[in-house]
Amino acid sequence: MIALDWGTSSLRAYRLGTDGERLELRVLPWGIMQLPDAGNEENAGFEAAFEQACGDWLKAAPATPVIAAGMVGSRQGWREAPYLEVPLAVAQIGGSLTSLRNRHGQLIHIVPGLIENSQLPNVMRGEETQVVGVLSLNAQHDKVADILIGLPGTHSKWVQIHQTETQKEVRHFDTFMTGEVYAALCGHTILGRGMTAGDGNNNTSSSAQQDFERGLQVAQTPAGQAGVLSTIFSTRTLGLTGVLDGSGQREYLSGLLIGHEIAALRSMLHAQQRLPAQVMLVGEAGLCARYVQALRCYGFDRIEVAQQATERGLWQLALSAGLLPT
Amino acid sequence: MIALDWGTSSLRAYRLGTDGERLELRVLPWGIMQLPDAGNEENAGFEAAFEQACGDWLKAAPATPVIAAGMVGSRQGWREAPYLEVPLAVAQIGGSLTSLRNRHGQLIHIVPGLIENSQLPNVMRGEETQVVGVLSLNAQHDKVADILIGLPGTHSKWVQIHQTETQKEVRHFDTFMTGEVYAALCGHTILGRGMTAGDGNNNTSSSAQQDFERGLQVAQTPAGQAGVLSTIFSTRTLGLTGVLDGSGQREYLSGLLIGHEIAALRSMLHAQQRLPAQVMLVGEAGLCARYVQALRCYGFDRIEVAQQATERGLWQLALSAGLLPT
Numbered sequence: 317m318i319a320l321d322w323g324t325s326s327l328r329a330y331r332l333g334t335d336g337e338r339l340e341l342r343v344l345p346w347g348i349m350q351l352p353d354a355g356n357e358e359n360a361g362f363e364a365a366f367e368q369a370c371g372d373w374l375k376a377a378p379a380t381p382v383i384a385a386g387m388v389g390s391r392q393g394w395r396e397a398p399y400l401e402v403p404l405a406v407a408q409i410g411g412s413l414t415s416l417r418n419r420h421g422q423l424i425h426i427v428p429g430l431i432e433n434s435q436l437p438n439v440m441r442g443e444e445t446q447v448v449g450v451l452s453l454n455a456q457h458d459k460v461a462d463i464l465i466g467l468p469g470t471h472s473k474w475v476q477i478h479q480t481e482t483q484k485e486v487r488h489f490d491t492f493m494t495g496e497v498y499a500a501l502c503g504h505t506i507l508g509r510g511m512t513a514g515d516g517n518n519n520t521s522s523s524a525q526q527d528f529e530r531g532l533q534v535a536q537t538p539a540g541q542a543g544v545l546s547t548i549f550s551t552r553t554l555g556l557t558g559v560l561d562g563s564g565q566r567e568y569l570s571g572l573l574i575g576h577e578i579a580a581l582r583s584m585l586h587a588q589q590r591l592p593a594q595v596m597l598v599g600e601a602g603l604c605a606r607y608v609q610a611l612r613c614y615g616f617d618r619i620e621v622a623q624q625a626t627e628r629g630l631w632q633l634a635l636s637a638g639l640l641p642t
Numbered sequence: 643m644i645a646l647d648w649g650t651s652s653l654r655a656y657r658l659g660t661d662g663e664r665l666e667l668r669v670l671p672w673g674i675m676q677l678p679d680a681g682n683e684e685n686a687g688f689e690a691a692f693e694q695a696c697g698d699w700l701k702a703a704p705a706t707p708v709i710a711a712g713m714v715g716s717r718q719g720w721r722e723a724p725y726l727e728v729p730l731a732v733a734q735i736g737g738s739l740t741s742l743r744n745r746h747g748q749l750i751h752i753v754p755g756l757i758e759n760s761q762l763p764n765v766m767r768g769e770e771t772q773v774v775g776v777l778s779l780n781a782q783h784d785k786v787a788d789i790l791i792g793l794p795g796t797h798s799k800w801v802q803i804h805q806t807e808t809q810k811e812v813r814h815f816d817t818f819m820t821g822e823v824y825a826a827l828c829g830h831t832i833l834g835r836g837m838t839a840g841d842g843n844n845n846t847s848s849s850a851q852q853d854f855e856r857g858l859q860v861a862q863t864p865a866g867q868a869g870v871l872s873t874i875f876s877t878r879t880l881g882l883t884g885v886l887d888g889s890g891q892r893e894y895l896s897g898l899l900i901g902h903e904i905a906a907l908r909s910m911l912h913a914q915q916r917l918p919a920q921v922m923l924v925g926e927a928g929l930c931a932r933y934v935q936a937l938r939c940y941g942f943d944r945i946e947v948a949q950q951a952t953e954r955g956l957w958q959l960a961l962s963a964g965l966l967p968t
Contacts, residue, residue, distance in 0.1 A: 433883070434865065435863060435864075435865050436860070436865045436873060436875075436876035436879065436880075437876065437879040437880065437882070437883050438875070438876075438879060439879055439882060471875065490868055490872055491872060491875045492868075492871045492872045492875075493831065493833075493871055493872070493874055493875050494871050496831045496832065497827070497831070497871060497874075499830075500826040500827060500830045500831050501823070501826060503830065504825075504826045504829065504830045505819065505822045505823070505826050506822065507819075534762070537761060538913075539760065539761050539762045541906065541909065541910055541913065542816055542818075542906050542907075542910060543869065543870060543902055543903075543905075543906035544869060544870055544871060545818045545819055545820050545823060545870060545899065545902060545903055545906070546816055546817060546818045546819070546903075546906065547762060548819055548823075549762075549764070549797065549817040549818075549819050550762035550763065550764075553762065553763040553764060553765055554762075554763065556763070556765060557759070557763050573871065576869055576871060577869075577871055577872075579869075580867065580868050580869040580871070580872065581868075583867065584867055584868060587864075587867065
């Protein structure tokens with residue numbers, strides 16, 4: 317099978333073997349917002365990127381099924397794969413793929429995103445596939461407990477999975493723009509002015525750890541009740557008063573934002589009486605380590621970091637869509 | 643008297659008459675971070691900016707006292723005027739001016755900023771002068787009630803004034819980076835992508851009012867408990883779902899951030915049992931109008947907008963420093 321993880325800024329193409337094992341991975345810069353220049357024909361950029369990603373694989377084995385997830389299915393993508401509405405059974409996702417044929421007649425199946433039409437609507441595209449992957453990896457664990465799946469990144473998603481004897485359900489999810497807000501604050505506000513770039517070792521040095529930890533704690537102190545619009549200013553004042561140096565300010569702000577995220581998440585789960593039996597994280601290893609520390613700080617336990625969730629998810633979805641021989 | 647309001651990005655020079663009335667105002671772009679290019683001599687930029695701002699006034703009347711407030715007294719300023727520590731009696735500020743002589747021997751008095759060395763330290767420079775100005779204007783009001791002075795802007799300050807029969811005290815203050823965060827989110831995150839610039843009338847049109855009001859409410863809904871890192875994402879999803887148009891998203895985000903600020907402020911004041919008898923606002927008129935609406939939404943009443951607080955404050959400080967004939 318060919319599995320494409322096609323987002324805004326990159327395209328990752330996996331060639332998977334008969335048991336879903338990874339045979340090959342290609343990472344291309346052709347995110348849907350930066351496609352190769354391939355002329356004015358409709359979808360020419362998508363066609364060219366697809367060709368580069370897996371044209372030779374398909375030439376060698378034309379019957380290989382192809383599945384794709386991510387922003388490629390958005391309104392700005394190659395073909396819109398309409399959102400499915402939460403709550404929904406996880407098994408529904410694989411039954412709701414949208415298909416298109418490229419100019420060579422090759423069928424490509426696109427995974428839908430999820431939407432939750434609450435007072436403040438929420439959407440995801442790509443993360444639903446990682447959720448499916450995590451749950452397939454998690455098969456050996458408790459089958460009836462509630463699970464919280466965290467996908468930290470530019471926009472963190474926190475997905476509540478309710479499991480019964482007969483099905484797994486996506487019950488609710490939240491988005492936190494923590495990663496993007498952190499970058500905007502460091503790059504485009506006064507908070508960045510006192511910062512110096514950390515060297516590669518900084519985030520494992522003990523003082524960096526302490527500064528990150530100091531930030532993490534803020535949300536659970538009385539001063540933290542002022543909320544993140546107020547507490548972030550302490551990044552600067554702790555610099556002015558000599559408590560934090562330039563790279564410490566960077567670590568502190570990272571901890572402070574993640575701490576506010578996890579504190580808010582915890583208090584919502586508590587209010588909803590939905591504290592999970594287990595937390596599963598998916599994401600870049602260094603970032604997951606920060607979130608593990610934050611989750612522990614705010615009283616979560618049984619935390620695991622899942623690997624290869626995207627390719628496992630695409631494999632699982634293709635299986636349940638009947639694209640693969642069972 | 644000559645009164646200078648000398649900040650990071652501009653220099654405002656007031657010529658005041660014998661009763662403190664404004665005779666003339668000059669606004670120059672010579673903030674302390676963008677001084678005129680005047681050679682390499684120490685403080686040459688400050689000297690040149692000062693000369694342009696009021697050199698002719700001093701030539702005509704060399705004995706005129708000069709007082710300045712704002713970032714000109716910071717470590718990056720012309721002469722550092724060390725912070726005074728909060729809590730403190732308001733009357734102390736005028737007794738703690740720092741002086742320097744310029745190259746023509748003219749004496750210039752600089753107002754100190756305030757610092758609060760709590761767990762998350764807080765600082766201000768310039769706003770202490772506006773606080774003094776507001777309180778001098780407020781002389782005809784209750785003399786024993788607690789007052790909250792709000793200074794919305796790039797960084798909003800909220801200053802708690804405790805009044806007794808004998809003195810007025812700055813008891814505590816908070817900073818919210820609401821204005822700067824709003825600009826960073828609009829200019830440097832995905833939230834800005836769906837936005838269109840409002841035309842001049844938009845923020846008074848009824849739909850803009852509704853969108854702003856919708857944002858204001860968020861912090862006091864159950865979904866608002868997720869905190870601002872999460873709720874801001876609804877700016878985008880309410881655009882995706884067709885609820886908000888491009889300029890509506892801008893209004894909504896403004897309301898959402900200000901609402902989170904005022905909700906947090908209200909709950910802190912409530913927890914401290916320090917809800918004020920009166921709120922006084924100082925700032926740009928359009929922004930103050932937004933904050934008046936937000937304060938009403940969160941249950942504050944007796945709100946007044948103060949005028950000319952900076953020049954009144956500088957006058958009052960010069961009086962109490964003995965720079966003026968009484």
